[in-house]
Amino acid sequence: MADEKVETFRYLNKRVFVNNVDTYASKYVAKFLHSCVVGASLSDDTELEMEEEENKLSPHDEPAKVKGTFQIVGTLADKTGEKSSFTTEEYRHLKREELLQHLIECDVIIYNITECADQIEEATWAVTALHDKLNSFPSPKMFILISTIMTWAMSKPSDPDDPMIPLTEENYRRRRPHPNFKDHISLEKLVVKLGKTKTSQFSTYVVASGLQYGMGEHVFHYFFKTAWSGMVPRLPVFGDGANIIPTIHINDLAGVVQNVIDQKPNLHYLLATDDSKNTLEDIIWAIAVALGPGKTQNVSKEDTFLTQELTQTDIDSLFVNLRFEAAFLKDNFNIHWVSETGIVENIQQVVEEFRHTRGLLPIRIFIHGPPAVGKSTIADKLCKHYRLHHVKLKETITETLDHLESVVRMGGGEKGGEDFSGAQEFLETLKENMEQNGGQLEDLYVTRIIRDKLMSKPCSNQGYILDGFPKTYEQAKDLFYAEEDGDDSDPDSKKIIPEFVISLDASNELLKERVLNLPESLVEGTSYSQERFLRRLNRFRASNVEDETVLNFFDELEIHPEHIEITSSDDAEYLLVTEKVIQIVGKPRNYGPSTEELEAEERRQADCRLRLQAAEKAEAEHKEAMEAEQRAARWEQWSQRLEEVKSLEKELLEAQSVLIREYLMTSVMPVLAQGLIECCRIRPDDPVDFLAEFLFKSSPQFE
Known part of the structure; x- marks a missing residue:
């Protein structure tokens, strides 16, 4: 035991206060810090100096190892919300005297004023009250104000002869705010001023953040939601869209804050933006292509004010036109960038964050069963409940033909339009195949049409209920796999494979009874006429007693079908069956009603x-x-x-x-x-x- 080396640890935890810790920016900054170790952002040289200092401080042969954590405390915007998992303490309904006592107990105080303008007054009081108490601090404290680049909105270029030269932190004294952000710049100036009194006891920093994105979105949420929901055929670009918008991923902003805490830089005013110089049109176009209809249209600035989802602050921010270069961050901070090149270059990653953060995961269901068992009726009810897209074989083929004819008539040529020659060629191929097969399409083309439908943005975003196809093992294999190369399947196939397979069944007698009880007006000219129905039913029974069936295909993929037997005609509205399927699938994964x-x-x-x-x-x-x-x-x-x-x-x-x-x-x-x-x-x-x-x-x- 005497020969064993005992590692000793000296914990340097930092208690960090964050205001409105349940709002977008504050929440993700707090979550990021909660997952970090104190000093993790220091450069190698700084870490070496810290280790040497530890060797001097430790009386043991082995130096003490530092393992500090950030303990997050903060106030809440929603006074009735549940406690967050990443906070140590949360404060509700505090008086100023009580809040000040909590602030004094913290090592770092972070105030975010990018979302709630009513926090400007509280942040002003907080930094002033802390400054008045700095001589009685038990340990040094740091005050970080997360502000907005809107305090630069009316700034002139650093070089009037060359407006392309970006603004940097060196120009911060010449910054001019947007008229609606004068209170923000007044607070910025106060924070910087109060930090110069006694830096060893009370240091202050202002982080001017670009428009934040990622993790579910904030300012750009309207465009993401509109694109995802498919509410409009074209995503709106307000104004001409040529204005350059400085942006930063919310986790990269949190990384900037982490570096400020760890490094205590000499510069007290910092810009926090990524390297992008994207225009508003660039950003919305990228969202439209990655998540929505793939098309945009310019609308007047006046129409912006008719959009209920956008606040005045959002509107002001979307029309800002600034070129920034966060030079100090690049040269001095150790940031593990999530999106250094901006939202446009990293749109696929941002879209995935948007979906997962907001729980907007598609629900993909395949309903299998004999004719007249009620597949379409149940699918319609499920589509209304989950807001899914009902993919039917005949309707999808008709829709595809109509769409191709429309593209051919339009002649293509617009931005985001489809290839005219490709559409014309495919349309001619389909028509020729239908003529050769008595109005029917071969499985090859049916599979392509259904596959394109399942891979469309609406089905990719909200999900689908597939009804009536595939009917055989081979059709299922062709639909959910592209050309095989060894045992590798098409990666895109994984995005369209059903998550739930519902197999409905009923006795032949019950199915025949249902068809016989249908009104004559509904049966005439359809596949439910007696002769055609019996032929379809016999064909279905024969194809589902073989070794290779549609259900076997999904079983092989470990997507095990849920079997529901219908034994009575009493449930004419299929309410009981629909309820069983809802219990299997679970809760909806979308925004709910608009x-x-x-x-x-x-x-x-x-x-x-x-x-x-x-x-x-x-x-x-x-x-x-x-x-x-x-x-x-x-x-x-x-x-x-x-x-x-x-x-x-x-x-x-x-x-x-x-x-x-x-x-x-x-x-x-x-x-x-x-x-x-x-x-x-x-x-x-x-x-x-x-x-x-x-x-x-x-x-x-x-x-």
Whole structure:
């Protein structure tokens, strides 16, 4: 044990504050730093000096090894969001005094003002408050302001005689901001000024960032989303598109920040842009070709303001026209560039980042099954649910022929247009083949047409549901593989191979019953006529009992089919089957409804609510009227019965009064009259007592 060498480590962690750590730029800068080791961007010479210093500091025979990490803390723009995986602490609803205490606990404070203008006021307060406390800092601190090249937007060329000479950091004192970015430049000047007081305790830096791209996009997101969704036939270029836009990949910007923290450069104002000199038209053209329709069109600047997805800051940024050269970065920083040559040169990589970051992965489904099993109906429902493209054999062939004829009529020739001679030649070949085969195409051409459809931008972006083709093992092999060279398959084939294979099946009796129950108007002239349907069904059964079937082909690729047996005709709308497929496929992988669709849905729901409220009100009024009518009828009935009861009571009383009168006249009144006469004759001392006793003695019941 005594001979073993024990490695000792001295951890120099840095606590880094990032404002609005859940917004685009701040989030990816924070994530990048979280994955880095402190000092990782230092050059070899600087690392050597650091190791020598460590040898002096360490009392052991073996020098202590430094393994520092960046611990990220920060505030949130969304006060209700969930905690990020790359942050140590997140702060919500802080008062200024509490925030200042957290800032003082950090080694590096990063404020990003490229996205939220309301952060300018907070950043101004933060750098001022920290500067006031610099004499009480327990350790030196660094303040980094991530600003925008829009503070240079109105700057004149460094050489008026040669506007092609780019601007550099040396020109930063001559920079002039866009009118909407004057607060940004005021903060930049303040940050640089406050960093000159006591550099050993409080150093400050301004990083003027080009328009950021990558990792899901921010300023350019509108163009990426429009191209991906296929909402327009041509991607819009606002204005003439000739303005040069300085840009930088968001991870390269994070690399610049990392180098500033590690190296503490003497220059306190830095430009962060890549080497590209791309125009707006160049960028949008590259997006259109890589992700969208492959065509662009110029629209007026005024139309920009009609685009709801673009903010005023976005619009101002898209019209900037500047040439930059970030000379200091090139000469002094050790940046592992993600996109040094710019977005146009690296568009395929940026597109892949866009898709994966936003979860826009295509869903590719192949539905297999006998005729009349419900493939097309289920496919239509799935297409609506997942926003996929339904690829049908006949429709795709017709669409291809129409498109080729359109290209031939147009004559090609436009930017992004198709090859006229190639389209004409292919169209003639297809027509000739159809004439030779009685209106049908050979498998060779069908495969090419379906393959081109699956490789089209809409199917590549959103995905597809393939229905009705391929029908055989050979067709599947030809469709998903190009010409074979040994065992190597075409790389493009991997991009179109289905991810899910759904095999539907039902008994022949059930399928025949379904076809027999179809309306005559739907059956006439289609493949569902009795003779043609039975022929198709027998052909399907025969082709799926062989050793090499379509399902076997996918099994060999380890794409195992999901078998769903349909045993009843009760589910006429195929809702249960569709739900089973949705459970197999999972959640959609797209943006969901667009803004216009959401607004239309809201209007539809509002109309439904109004109609429902009107119906409920009418129902309530009808119910109230019915109840009032019933109350009136019941009151009338009760009044009538009351009158009848009163009449019966009166008659009864009258009948009873006759008997009483008769009894009084015959039995009581004579005795009473006789008693009164006797009372008058005798004149007793107590007439009442006398009369009572007389009536008692003379009562008829005692006689």
